[in-house]
Amino acid sequence: MIELRINDQVIEAAEGQTVLEAARQAGIYIPSLCYSPDLKPYGGCRMCIVEIEKMRGLPTACTTPVAAGMVIRTETPALTDARRTVLDLLLAEHPLDCASCVKDGRCELQDAAKHMGITVSRLPVSARIQAIDDSNPFFKLDRNKCILCARCTRACDEITGNNAIEIVDRGYGSKVGTVVDRPLTGTNCASCGECVTQCPVAALVPKDHVKPDGVVSTVCPYCGVGCGIKLELSGGKIVSVSGDTGNPSSRGRLCVKGRFGIKDFVHHADRLTTPLLKRDGQFVESAWDEALEYACSRLYQFKPGEVAVIASAKATNEENYLIQKFARAVLKTNNVDHSARLCHAPTVAGLAAAFGSGAMTNSIGDLNQSGCFFVLGANTSETHPVIGFGIKQAVKNGAKLIVANPVRIPLVRYADIFLQHHPGTDVMLLSAMCKIIIDEELLDRNFIDSRTEGYESLAKSLRKFDLDHAAAVTGVALEDIRMAARLYAGSKTASILYAMGITQHRHGTDNVSSVANLAMLTGNLGKPGGGVNPLRGQNNVQGACDMGALPDVFTGYQKVSDEVAKTKFEAAWGVSLPSEPGLTLLEIIDAIDRKKIKALYVVGENLMLSDPDINRLKRALEKLELLVVQDIFMNETAEMAHAVLPSTTFAEKEGTFTNTERRVQRLRKAVNPVGFSKPDWWITAQLGKRLCGKGFGFSGPEGIFEEITTLTPSYAGISYDRLDQGGLQWPCPSPSHPGTPILYVGSFTRGKGVFKAVKFVPPAELPDDTYPFILTTGRSLYHFHTGTMTRRVKGLNALQPTETLEISGVDASNLGISDGESVRVTSRRGSVTANAVVSKRPKPGTIFMTFHFPETATNILTNPARDPVAKIPELKVAAVKIEKV
Numbered sequence: 001m002i003e004l005r006i007n008d009q010v011i012e013a014a015e016g017q018t019v020l021e022a023a024r025q026a027g028i029y030i031p032s033l034c035y036s037p038d039l040k041p042y043g044g045c046r047m048c049i050v051e052i053e054k055m056r057g058l059p060t061a062c063t064t065p066v067a068a069g070m071v072i073r074t075e076t077p078a079l080t081d082a083r084r085t086v087l088d089l090l091l092a093e094h095p096l097d098c099a100s101c102v103k104d105g106r107c108e109l110q111d112a113a114k115h116m117g118i119t120v121s122r123l124p125v126s127a128r129i130q131a132i133d134d135s136n137p138f139f140k141l142d143r144n145k146c147i148l149c150a151r152c153t154r155a156c157d158e159i160t161g162n163n164a165i166e167i168v169d170r171g172y173g174s175k176v177g178t179v180v181d182r183p184l185t186g187t188n189c190a191s192c193g194e195c196v197t198q199c200p201v202a203a204l205v206p207k208d209h210v211k212p213d214g215v216v217s218t219v220c221p222y223c224g225v226g227c228g229i230k231l232e233l234s235g236g237k238i239v240s241v242s243g244d245t246g247n248p249s250s251r252g253r254l255c256v257k258g259r260f261g262i263k264d265f266v267h268h269a270d271r272l273t274t275p276l277l278k279r280d281g282q283f284v285e286s287a288w289d290e291a292l293e294y295a296c297s298r299l300y301q302f303k304p305g306e307v308a309v310i311a312s313a314k315a316t317n318e319e320n321y322l323i324q325k326f327a328r329a330v331l332k333t334n335n336v337d338h339s340a341r342l343c344h345a346p347t348v349a350g351l352a353a354a355f356g357s358g359a360m361t362n363s364i365g366d367l368n369q370s371g372c373f374f375v376l377g378a379n380t381s382e383t384h385p386v387i388g389f390g391i392k393q394a395v396k397n398g399a400k401l402i403v404a405n406p407v408r409i410p411l412v413r414y415a416d417i418f419l420q421h422h423p424g425t426d427v428m429l430l431s432a433m434c435k436i437i438i439d440e441e442l443l444d445r446n447f448i449d450s451r452t453e454g455y456e457s458l459a460k461s462l463r464k465f466d467l468d469h470a471a472a473v474t475g476v477a478l479e480d481i482r483m484a485a486r487l488y489a490g491s492k493t494a495s496i497l498y499a500m501g502i503t504q505h506r507h508g509t510d511n512v513s514s515v516a517n518l519a520m521l522t523g524n525l526g527k528p529g530g531g532v533n534p535l536r537g538q539n540n541v542q543g544a545c546d547m548g549a550l551p552d553v554f555t556g557y558q559k560v561s562d563e564v565a566k567t568k569f570e571a572a573w574g575v576s577l578p579s580e581p582g583l584t585l586l587e588i589i590d591a592i593d594r595k596k597i598k599a600l601y602v603v604g605e606n607l608m609l610s611d612p613d614i615n616r617l618k619r620a621l622e623k624l625e626l627l628v629v630q631d632i633f634m635n636e637t638a639e640m641a642h643a644v645l646p647s648t649t650f651a652e653k654e655g656t657f658t659n660t661e662r663r664v665q666r667l668r669k670a671v672n673p674v675g676f677s678k679p680d681w682w683i684t685a686q687l688g689k690r691l692c693g694k695g696f697g698f699s700g701p702e703g704i705f706e707e708i709t710t711l712t713p714s715y716a717g718i719s720y721d722r723l724d725q726g727g728l729q730w731p732c733p734s735p736s737h738p739g740t741p742i743l744y745v746g747s748f749t750r751g752k753g754v755f756k757a758v759k760f761v762p763p764a765e766l767p768d769d770t771y772p773f774i775l776t777t778g779r780s781l782y783h784f785h786t787g788t789m790t791r792r793v794k795g796l797n798a799l800q801p802t803e804t805l806e807i808s809g810v811d812a813s814n815l816g817i818s819d820g821e822s823v824r825v826t827s828r829r830g831s832v833t834a835n836a837v838v839s840k841r842p843k844p845g846t847i848f849m850t851f852h853f854p855e856t857a858t859n860i861l862t863n864p865a866r867d868p869v870a871k872i873p874e875l876k877v878a879a880v881k882i883e884k885v
């Protein structure tokens, strides 16, 4: 700390701070307009000028670093005069209708004018009127109110990396512009609203602003980034959302879904408000007591092997803990699984084999220390947008980027190398990279010798590996693979980020092993900026796995087949437990189809749209004697249920989520439950109490969390009290442990990391004469999975109203299909109809669809062929034909 003097007041400041920051910290107001703590100093508006002894002129406080002994004055006649001139110019162009402006009371121009006692400009007021851009459904750009501070354009550049807007033209004509003056929605604007947050005036404002009367800090319910959000409330309802700058994972950043996609679904009229029981094919409303009694009396009739439970990656840790406890302790079955099976099951299996545990090794915050990113099978800027911001920033600051994806995703714009390989050929691609690294001796000998085992078997397996064959199979030029290998291995630190393009294959576990091989060969583990980073998908899929909502493990991946673990849980729960691992999600469906499993309890998962081969799934579910679904909406799965139990959303409950970087974070209740809906933990506890009597007498999530920590070594040191100070990353074994931002520093969970020789297995279906195209599936920025939440958000529907089948220009013209035309896609399992979009994104021969639209149920087409280890289905490759309709 250093001392300086501002207006005769001695203040302390940290070295590296600017004069403006030091003054603000000491409570001294210096008017400013272009300054934002989130952006690089700019010195553009010249409102924050100060006088500094021994310095010439009037330097801007926002660009001047503090120095020991500085003597600064912030209010002198010269300063007032210069600021007045700036304000005169701005106010001459700015309508002075403060009283009717949505920014009244929160406007930095108003603050500055008030501070100076100014209400009108001394200059003639301009009569210029500029058109308003209200193309975006969530916010509008009114250039009449713009003061050209460039905070929005800098945010779009420095924070999001999107560069959808910039200040164009100079002098009087300068304005916030877009590419060829298009409306914002016609640009690559991602509707994240970071620009809106930055605007100091009312030039960029949300369209439906309501002044909040309260605010609650919690966590975004969409993806695994786990951004901190502030729910802003009025009259007991959410009216807006802002980013929580104190959250270490997101530091205030949000994407469109977190910022604008919440209130509409939470307060939607379609929310389930009361339990429903099916009578003569129709749902009738029922009281909780009756519905719970029905579910329990029916569940009671089945033997342990005849029931299964699906937990929810959308629900809290506490809820998932209770769900698996209910399955194991009450129903006496390990048949409990959840959507992680469709998602990162190969990660859990493959990384556990290589390292001893399977989770993201590094933290979101250390990505900026990476010299090179290898993003494969992940569309980060659309599916983990706030992590995408970080990658784009790092690349702008000099980091290298390799993208491997059959589809030209938005990140490719920033990539040094783009490998557009055929779907399902990642083992070939990664093996080729490993081979090149070994042959060219680009490996980290030291790391291999001291920290790993099995290198020889990998090296041996690659000795005869044919690189030209790999190029042919992947469809990528060998030179490009070579460049990628050299770039990745040649960087001081390199970070692999991967997701569903790697896992959702019948060889998903092999893919993950190959990724682990590559990272170990180059010593990219256990250090900042490195790592193997599986980006976990759902808001709490990491937590649902940690809580043992899986058929083979209790909490913290303690095996159900391990006598010691079983005995521990039996003692804690006071019951005897089954030791045979249960069935996985698709095995449960198989067993239902064979009428072996007769009753299913589904919490927060919409199987009827998210599982592969829906036609067959539907036939299976129709055979169930009992289907109980617990959800916030009547989804396609709930339609088939005998009983539907209404639960509350994240905004109506307490608990914890664990995000992709293993950070356990607190949720806080912001609004009251709608109707008679109840939090999932309460519902499951009621079922447990009625069926078993003991072990479910919790009065709230905190008590459940305490039980979790006593049974789960990696969570043992975490408590609600500690979480109130900010999230903690597991492993956190004791109350004084600070949590673990980077895994495997010094050693792996299993001691040494182990290489695995991997053999290439092609996808289960390859194109042939009847089904000549490969369908690959995934996500778009604006919708989430089966759409129950985002399809109920008006603005998100406006941005993406329907399914789009993306097809390359070559394929479209061969088939005579034009842009926007309706086509029928058929696989061996069924057909759907969708609108074709002729697109530069997919590789010729490959088409891309999402699975966000019930009216176009893409999973009718997908292949249930599954990975022998992780049992994940091949959602990323199905052979299809396309016909005009």
Ligand SMILES: Nc1nc2c(c(=O)[nH]1)N[C@H]1C(S)=C(S)[C@@H](COP(=O)(O)OP(=O)(O)OC[C@H]3O[C@@H](n4cnc5c(=O)[nH]c(N)nc54)[C@H](O)[C@@H]3O)O[C@H]1N2
Pocket (backbone or CB within 6 Å): 223, 224, 343, 376, 377, 378, 379, 380, 382, 383, 384, 404, 405, 406, 407, 409, 422, 423, 424, 425, 426, 498, 499, 500, 501, 502, 536, 537, 538, 776, 777, 778, 779, 780, 781, 782, 783, 784, 785, 876
């Ligand atoms: N907007 C939005 N965000 C989400 C979600 C959402 O539904 N919507 N869901 C969340 C969840 S649960 C998850 S799991 C994540 C998923 O996040 P991602 O995995 O990033 O998303 P996907 O679109 O499923 O697939 C990623 C990419 O894999 C590519 N791909 C297809 N086949 C192959 C292949 O064979 N090899 C390689 N290397 N790539 C291939 C696809 O072209 C696609 O770009 O997103 C999370 N975030």
Ligand SMILES: Nc1nc2c(c(=O)[nH]1)N[C@H]1C(S)=C(S)[C@@H](COP(=O)(O)OP(=O)(O)OC[C@H]3O[C@@H](n4cnc5c(=O)[nH]c(N)nc54)[C@H](O)[C@@H]3O)O[C@H]1N2
Pocket (backbone or CB within 6 Å): 312, 314, 315, 339, 340, 342, 343, 344, 500, 504, 537, 538, 603, 604, 605, 606, 607, 609, 610, 611, 612, 630, 631, 632, 633, 635, 647, 648, 649, 650, 680, 777, 778, 779, 784, 785, 786, 787, 788, 789, 850, 851, 858, 859, 862, 875, 876
């Ligand atoms: N073709 C294809 N299929 C895929 C994928 C793919 O890439 N391609 N990806 C797969 C992947 S990675 C995933 S993760 C799955 C996702 O599959 P699902 O998990 O089935 O998809 P969601 O639509 O997220 O369903 C979550 C359900 O939880 C409900 N919900 C939300 N909050 C709560 C809550 O607090 N409590 C309760 N009880 N319910 C709640 C929602 O209304 C919704 O019905 O899809 C898989 N399916």
Ligand code: SF4
Pocket (backbone or CB within 6 Å): 152, 155, 156, 160, 162, 163, 164, 165, 188, 189, 190, 191, 192, 193, 194, 195, 196
């Ligand atoms: S909403 Fe986001 S992407 Fe669009 S202009 Fe603003 S900052 Fe840029």
Ligand code: SF4
Pocket (backbone or CB within 6 Å): 145, 146, 147, 148, 149, 150, 151, 152, 153, 176, 198, 199, 200, 201, 203, 204
């Ligand atoms: S729109 Fe707002 S943030 Fe952007 S330049 Fe104008 S005043 Fe500044």
Ligand code: SF4
Pocket (backbone or CB within 6 Å): 220, 221, 222, 223, 224, 225, 226, 227, 250, 253, 254, 255, 256, 257, 258, 259, 384, 385, 386, 387
């Ligand atoms: S990046 Fe994910 S967690 Fe963050 S706001 Fe967007 S959807 Fe929510």
Ligand SMILES: [Mo]
Pocket (backbone or CB within 6 Å): 339, 342, 343, 344, 537, 538
């Ligand atoms: Mo997922």
